[in-house]
Amino acid sequence: MLLIRCPWCGEREETEFHYGGQAHVAYPPDPEAMTDAEWAEYLFFRDNPKGVFAERWVHSAGCRRWFNTLRDTVTSEFVEEAR
């Protein structure tokens, strides 16, 4: 079980967090202008790298804040946390 550093509360057990998937996938500014394929790309497609991955977590059982991390998917080690 991972120990995750919430940028606000410090290190907490993984069970206090929920995973939010890939980071930096912004909600498109004008969904109606997008083709079906572009919209599907936004909805359903995410990276799945072996190695460092920018992802989101929320400290749901603590301060409820979302934050981004860089995690190595091979070792599960957090390279860095960012607010």
Place this chain on the structure above:
Amino acid sequence: MTVESLRRSPLADHPLVSGSGVRLVEIPFLTAVNVQGAPGFPTPPASGVAAWGERSVLWLGPEEWLVVGPDGDTFDLPGGVDVSANRTTIELSGPNARDVLEKGCTLDLHPRAFGAGRCAQTTLARSQVLLWQTSNAPVYRLMVRGSFAHYLADWLTDAAQEYL
């Protein structure tokens, strides 16, 4: 008959145990207001508690606080949300209080890591609590949602058995 006499705290009918190592009591009806955004009161550092007269300001997150006052306290804070009845408070004290918490709380409660004037939103057993240490004696306050209060009281009673 005052209207307050019609109130009933979540653990009103729930006996709480006390013994030489651990004491459990409910502190019902504390006034509590959740404030996010601009505070109109002294603010504590992260994971800390600040005094505001006879009130305490508990850090809940960046720009989020819980202002806790005695029963009957009234204050209107801009953007505040009254959550006085949302939780009740169980006070856990005694030389083995920390031992009991360590049976279900994953936080490091060692004096080097936690102590009087610290608070944390976390999980105790399987319910979320706001854990607030008020004294190094030690005395802890567990602020728990009313719906979970019976479960948590049962759990604490079970976990405290060896220290009674």
Place this chain on the structure above:
Amino acid sequence: MRLPSGGRVDRSAPVRFTLDDVEYTGFAGDTLASAMIANGVLTVAPSLYLRRPRGIVTAGIEEPNALVQVDGEPSLTATTVELVDGLSASTLSGIGRLEPGPAAVHDEKAVHDKKYAHTDVLVVGGGPAGLAAALAASSGGARVMLVDDQPELGGSLLSDASPSPWVASAAAELAARPEVRVLSRATAFGYYDSNYVLVAQKRRLWHVRARRVVLATGAHERPIVFGDNDLPGIMSASAVRTYVNRYAVLPGREVVVLTADDSAYATAFDLTAAGANVVAILDTRTEPPADLAARAMSLGITVSPDQVVRRASGSSRITGVSTRDGWLDCDLLAVSGGWNPVVHLFSQSRGTVRWDDGLAAFVPDVAAQANRVVGAANGVYDLADCLAEGAAAGGEAAELVGYPGAAPELPSVARRNATPPGPLWQAPDDPSRCFVDLQRDATVADVLRATGAGMRSPEHVKRYTTIGTGADQGRTSNVVALGVIASALGLDSPGELGTTTFRAPYAPVSFALMAGRNRGALHDPVRTTAIHPWHVEAGAVFEDVGHWKRPRYYPHAGEDMDAAVLRECHAARTGVGVQDASTLGKIEVVGADAGEFLNRMYTNAFKKLAVGSARYGMMCRADGMVFDDGVTMRLAEDRFYVTTTTGGAARVLDWFEEWAQTEWPSLDVKFTSVTEQWCTVAVVGPKSRAVIGRLAPSLDVSAEAFGFMTFRDTVLHNGIPARIARISFSGELAYEVNVASWYGLAVWRAVLEAGADFDITPYGTETMHVLRAEKGFPIVGQDTDGTVTPHDLGMSWIVSKQKDFVGKRSLRRPDAVRPDRKHLVGLLPVEPDVVLPEGSQLIAPGTPLTPPVPMLGHVTSSYRSAVLERSFALALVKGGRDRIGETVLAPLGDRLVEATVTEPVFYDKEGARRDG
């Protein structure tokens, strides 16, 4: 046989025990195994598959044979069970049995505890290296935890004829340091991410987070393969030494020592000192260590180099061995095939291991976490080196965690250059009599069958032969198996194969220990409302909704559920009913942009909702599928009160936070969960207006003054402040009375009192479901399943065409507009007494019943209706709205019943009843 003196047992404390119903006596400080040997019992239960006689082999956790059931607890090893007075054990052949009954472990009252611990440095293993590490790590004040599986610290040093006094002084020093915690009789069995180590103590499971870990887990002695190497009386040489010195018991009198390693010489010397006759030391190496051989000679022990044992003889116990040179009589064969460092925890931590040719063993290579392996676990066997390495690792850890200290005092021990071991991997006899895994009864022949079938990977051979899959997880057999595979494949060493993966748990852990206090009444949280005590007193039948206990119905004497629900429904439709609706999720949404935010979350508009008004809303995920729904009130220009489904409260709060924080941080909007702040009492039915009028005398409750979907803040007749809303989930005239939850019970009682002369009827979730289904109101999570859009529900009216909202773009994806999507429709069974089971699959008439049978959809809700005087159902049906009037078939028992597809609204289609 018990030796007349020596050992660490307490001869003043005799302990009585039974084994297989025979009474014996041992001493405090004995294990069950040492006490058995003291009583001349070396033989345990026969082997699992071949029923061959088997005996005690080891003196520790690696034991493959001596499985016992102790006081009801199965599959323990006699070598690790501490002897206590009155202990009752029975020997097992490989498989234990959980027996219901009064045995302590299954006692409902037996407490299994859990403890979360944090430490700067965790040291696993209390032998010389671990003790040195713990002393060094704690000398500067760091928090140190030392975990050891024995009753006393010292590890291998306890097996010396006279253990160094340093052990006791080290233990005393550790005990005196306030920040040191020593866990004895505790086994670290799992090593997970972020230095998370699980430790099993008898009735307590420790969850340890450590900043640094020092693994001083020691090594296990390896067996050697030869014919009939499973006979009782063939033991690990180091175990024999432990029995002689630590427990003062002699497992045999005429002893042959077979060794590939230096360490077994000490066994021979200590046996001699204890009065046994060591017939010979058979050394597999061509050049046995000169110093040890000379000492053996001086004790009158013959040392034979370059030896093997071809086969052991004996029927129930060893009587002799045939060697390269001839025959030797013996009643005990002490074997050392060399040592395996215990790298299990290190390997679980994702550290890699490498084969060391000089040591003929897998040793730790590269660490993946903040840990270090020391002593025998690191392939370092010389005592002086072990102590030094442990102290160095402890000192390093102390420095890294910010509490540097001083080097500990260590006993002065002479260094000795060991002669490299000479392991034997080839079977010198019939392979089917040369055992590799005693617990699985697997032989060299089994391995050869696997390699003969073309397998090369140890993982494949392991699965084919089952070697290493017993309760002992191959502690003694793994490396031997690898050696046998390697030699069968013509490889130089097991190192060329690599090892199989080590997985947690290192030692068996009972489910009861893992469950801790999460069982019985505490198995899962139970959430209750403030009104719960009344429901219990009223005899409500409860149902679980998430963690909540909700009254399902309130049976009168003699009523079953159907009768109670018909009565409750009738009251709500013709008089007045009351329901505890407090479990609904509630969120206060505050901020200048609260309206804009809700506009983006809900399919319908909220920005222009008037203060004092309420609106039903629906939310979709980005993929356009219905996510949650509920009524929202506008309390002020910048303040909304959102309700969610009972199960959806936490989900919706997370959802709001996600969008507000990660997508629109510039919006001024904040969220506070107020689910338990409010108790909500729903008052429903034509007589509800009268009840509310009595309850809130200062409120004008006329239809004109208090319109549908509005709310009023008021004070009830008893002084309780309340927020009353005109909201209906049943189609009837209805109100929801919201009060601070500590007033909930008082208000519930006041409502009952106010409605007493109308025969006000409390109703539960079942009636609530029927009432809303009669109106065709879907329940998210029951009539939807994450694949249903608002259009599928026939609720296009709630989908705004003007504004964007989360999920909107998805509603015109080609898949979302397929004509054959499943629509929510009504079903009327042709036989009006038939209630279709919820979940029933639906097919078209005339569909051939040969699999795969094409399905049209399924029943999502199904009830008996008081007001319709018949059964009815809601269903998701492919192209359902185009099938209205058609018939579908549903299985009921072993027949198919017909139902007619209808509109989903069954009652008061015009909505005439909501104003009373």
